[in-house]
Amino acid sequence: MLTDDFGLYFHIPFCQRRCGYCDFFSTEGKQKLLPDYMRTLIREVKMIGAAGERPRAGSVFLGGGTPSLIDPRQIANLMQEVRRAFRLSPDAEISLEANPGTVDFDRLALYRKAGINRLSLGVQSADDCELRMLERIHTFSGAERAFHDARRTGFTNVSLDLIYGLPGQTVPMWERTLDRVLSLSPNHLSLYALTLERGTRLARAVRRGGLPAPEEDAAADMYELAEEKLAEAGYRHYEISNWAKDGDGKTESEINGSTVAGISRFPKFACNHNLRYWLNLPYLGLGAGAHGCAANRRYANVYSVEKYIERMGTGRTRRFPLSPATTRSHIRAREGEIRETMWLGLRLTEAGVDREEYRRRFGEDYYDRFKKEIDSSLTGGLVEWTGEQEALRLTPRGRLLGNRVFQLFV
Ligand code: SF4
Incomplete structure (x- = not known):
């Protein structure tokens, strides 16, 4: 999962x-x-x-x-x-x-x-x-x-x-x-x-x-x-910079989501x-210079191999998900998480930001919150709805001008 x-x-x-x-x-x-x-x-x-x-x-x-x-x-x-x-x-x-x-x-x-x-x-x-x-x-x-x-x-x-x-x-x-x-x-x-x-x-x-x-x-x-x-x-363009071959497609349980126009949401x-x-889901970063985002924190480890080895040698314990090598960390507020979920999800060129998944996660509809930003991007031909407005994604033109759209949500 x-x-x-x-x-x-x-x-x-x-x-x-x-x-x-x-x-x-x-x-x-x-x-x-x-x-x-x-x-x-x-x-x-x-x-x-x-x-x-x-x-x-x-x-x-x-x-x-x-x-x-x-x-x-x-x-x-x-x-x-x-x-x-x-x-x-x-x-x-x-x-x-x-x-x-x-x-x-x-x-x-x-x-x-x-x-x-x-x-x-x-x-x-x-x-x-x-x-x-x-x-x-x-x-x-x-x-x-x-x-x-x-x-x-x-x-x-x-x-x-x-x-x-x-x-x-x-x-x-x-x-x-x-x-x-x-x-x-x-x-x-x-x-x-x-x-x-x-x-x-x-x-x-x-x-x-x-x-x-x-x-x-x-x-x-x-x-x-x-x-x-x-x-x-035969490659599917599933993210702005990434293409993948299909096979049988990922199963529903693997992606915890819906299908787009009858095809699996992501290629196999x-x-x-x-x-x-x-999808703005949690990950842990280990090693010198690694970044992580988990337990409502964004954090980064020290940017030096020698200092990483030295700091880890202190044996000092930190609360999950941090380690003695972490030098920067901040709480990720709900507003920040919402905005990240929008602009990161818009990188998913086929699937876009799934409206139902967002609703389950944040208890609101993103169109209510971002009506102005979404309407102006729709008018500019940079984003489009899939199916019955199930997900919002970039248009082919929007893929070339992605940063212009992402900035609206940052
Ligand atoms: S310097 Fe190292 S990390 Fe950078 S592109 Fe070359 S091989 Fe990759």
């Missing part, structure tokens, strides 16, 4: 080499700290599990950073402790983000054996020149090899990440990447528009004129092309863990 348990997110802030466009919290060249970090993570699992009296968990996600730098035996140890400290659902989705440049057949086989059942590969592009510009450590043939190895080791749920709107990238170049990636037939695709983050090497290169600035219009054309091609290839290979974020 997505609703009466927690998603567990583990942040693994270690990378072999920093990519030129990335501003996520991660470190480079500190891999010797990984064994100690993993032992500390297990300490946090035990502590939070005990404080929450062995809570139920429905999904596990190891993100980063580069979780595929972790020795598979350490993942097996972590999973063993997760099962002891939490009541992990037998059909829990257990995802690992992997950099294609760090995995081979044997390693993937051991991850599978350790319980990982969903792999998310950071492919980013099928063009080696673009990969070099992004300062990725892999080539596209390396990514293809990693994908085939994943399939051969028994991963039946593989997602690929791509980035578009790169400096100098044209729509035909993007189309070639899409074609090559679609020929692999992954179960899930995440497509992100590049944002030039201040302070990154890529942003500096563009500012100094060493690379052309990405064009917003071209990125919008690439997004629309992806929408077309992925629909043709939608990422269960990330659906929790968009």
Whole structure:
């Protein structure tokens, strides 16, 4: 079930080499700290599990950073402790983000054996020149090899990440990447528009004129092309940046909700863990720089590997869901929760914000509360009702101008 348990997110802030466009919290060249970090993570699992009296968990996600730098035996140890400290659902989705440049057949086989059942590969592009510009450590043939190895080791749920709107990238170049990636037939695709983050090497290169600035219009054309091609290839566009293959579809009990126009509300290979974020359901964040939202609190752990290890070593106990590594936390008021539920839910491009589910959760109709915002977005052609006004969702135009709609609810 997505609703009466927690998603567990583990942040693994270690990378072999920093990519030129990335501003996520991660470190480079500190891999010797990984064994100690993993032992500390297990300490946090035990502590939070005990404080929450062995809570139920429905999904596990190891993100980063580069979780595929972790020795598979350490993942097996972590999973063993997760099962002891939490009541992990037998059909829990257990995802690992992997950099294609760090995995081979044997390693993937051991991850599978350790319980990982969903792999998310950071492919980013099928063009080696673009990969070099992004300062990725892999080539596209390396990514293809990693994908085939994943399939051969028994991963039946593989997602690929791509980035578009790169400096100098044209729509035909993007189309070639899409074609090559679609020929692999992954179960899930995440497509992100590049944002030039201040302070990154890529942003500096563009500012100094060493690379052309990405064009917003071209990125919008690439997004629309992806929408077309992925629909043709049988993927459902279930979230602004995410597409998934169907199978039999998720069952009603899994999603605790309704169907849209006779189809299951989410495609079978939608990422269960990330659906929790968009449905504004509770998740626990563990590890340095991890964020969580549970027991009516939003919180974040310290943004330093060394300080994380040090703080967790104090043995100080905190009330669930916090740990000694938590440095920021605030109560989430009802008004904030309502607004988040609206704008996060609007990211769900097919399903939108379910009116009945909202009514059950908050005891009111969202149209009563947000009549002005909804009417102006309907008039502007940015949102639409599904069926008999059962859910509100973005229109195709609204997907391109999502931030304009989200701002109304923030
Ligand atoms: S591997 Fe991922 S987290 Fe690490 S620097 Fe590259 S993009 Fe950032």
